[in-house]
Amino acid sequence: MIVLLVLLSLLPVLAAFALSRRRRFTVIVGMGLFSLILSAVYLLLHAPDVAVTEVAINAALITFIYIIAIRKTGKLVVVSDEIPGLLYREGQQISGLEKEILSGFARQLGLELVIRFLPVEQVPTALQQGEADIGAGGIISEIDDNTVLKTQGYLPTALYHLSKQTKPHPKQEQSTVTGFFSDLREEFQAGKISACTLDLARFVALSRSDLSPYTVRRLDGLFSYVFLVAPAQEQLHHQFVSYLSELEESGELDKLTRRYFS
């Protein structure tokens, strides 16, 4: 009798707990546990037939079918350079602001997020050739590439121009970043680069090393970071744009930004 009352009072608590979880997997397993307790209640209410059927169908089979049904069916391939703050490796994991945005988007589509690291100048090529769906990694809105689709800017930024005081090379004045950012940073530390234009995230990451031989000039104009979408994926582009604006409206984006760039 007391066991029955305890189990009965456990039922609403478990149901409310399970249904208020965010992850679908937790909800499903919680409801499976709920069915198990419910079948124990049926047994104590002298309904063994109902208990057997409940445990066979609801607790075992239905839980399993749900778990099959929420399986992710495809992949969302993202190509990116590794930029501190935006998208970077941290031990075994990848974290950063863009990672958070992209994994939220992938979760909404029910896709598995796969991130491949590429040098920044190869990102549009990979998108054109259909090797990837989305390009990321601190891409500036001013990018003059009409072969890929662009989203709206999600984060304002600034461009900085660095040049050595001694020998101004007019040729390298406009040189943009190429290659992996980690290679670039090593070259900077070795002092091989004479002039370069950098965005805010890269500049902040570099400013930890010694920048005294360079003059720093902030370029005029408003810039922001964007994502690139493969030209064949127009529907994906539309979905991503609306996802980003939704994220901005709900204030979630501000929260994420503050977490990574306080």
Added chain:
Amino acid sequence: MRHRRIGLSIYAIILVCCFCGLVIALFSYQEPTGQLGAIYLSRAPSETGAANIVTAIYLNYRLYDTLFEILIFSVAVLGVRFYLSDYREKEIVEKIPESQIVRTSADLFFPPIFLIGIYLTLSGHLSPGGGFSGGVVAGTALLLCAVALGANTVGKRFYEPTLRWLEWGVLLVVLSLPLLPIVVGRLPFTGLLPPGTMGKVISGGSIPIYNLLIGIKVFIGTWVIIHYFMRHRGEV
């Protein structure tokens, strides 16, 4: 947006109130001693020969309900088959490396779980169980195999057309069995076999036959649902 939420919550509250009212109405209309249940309890053992009164009710007195329940189940299986055969198959079926633990436990547990399923099906008139739960338990045993070996490997062991014919053949037999008493000049939905002595394995009139047929039907239906889900959603 906000108006919609408020409206929906009012709707929810009204529905809960309706449910409470329904429950109160059930309380007041219920006979003080549960007379209908008492009638079943006193008459079922001698009339049907089944020790499990619940089975006696849903396979003898209320067989008509149960037939349509089986029909609903069949239509649902048909729907799953119909809609999922249009659904694209998963292109890249990634083989998750088979874990030795899962394979060994599948080998170990498949026979006992399947046997429990058969036991539940065949002893439905004596103890808790019956065709529905027995069929689902046997289907769950097959699910364990499918997880360990892959759905397609298990699926190859069944010859698909035979399975389909068996499924619909069993359904036809289940639906036509209640009409069989007409042949010997009795009313449909009356018992054809003698009740037998209560508590023996062969007793309960035609209840064990129905249990067996329903068990086969539910087993195949469960397997079809699991197979189609796994085929189109990838192995687990």
Added chain:
Amino acid sequence: MLMIAGVIVAVILFGIGLLGMIFRRDLIIKLLSLGLVNGSVMLCLVSLGSRADGIAPIIRGPGNADYVNPLPQALVLSAIVINFAILALALVFVMLLVEHYHSTDSQRIEHEIKREREL
């Protein structure tokens, strides 16, 4: 007493399931809430038929013992199987929706449908 406790819990579960069905946006969680509502109704029926001093309706010998009412149990048995059938079919429809709209969020799907109508 037992009956009352079971019915009260059933009503609470009904409310939780209804709220989940209305306020959770994910279609899969909506379906799970529907299952919870179904389970609450079944619990209500079973506990209406049960008695504290009763025994399960499986006849063990001659004579009248205090068996509980078997009729609600027989009805609930059918309901569980039908619940399973409905759920499998509903899940297939959700899978088809996900295939087309790439989302299980009900409001997002509504937006997409509205957008498609406008085009």
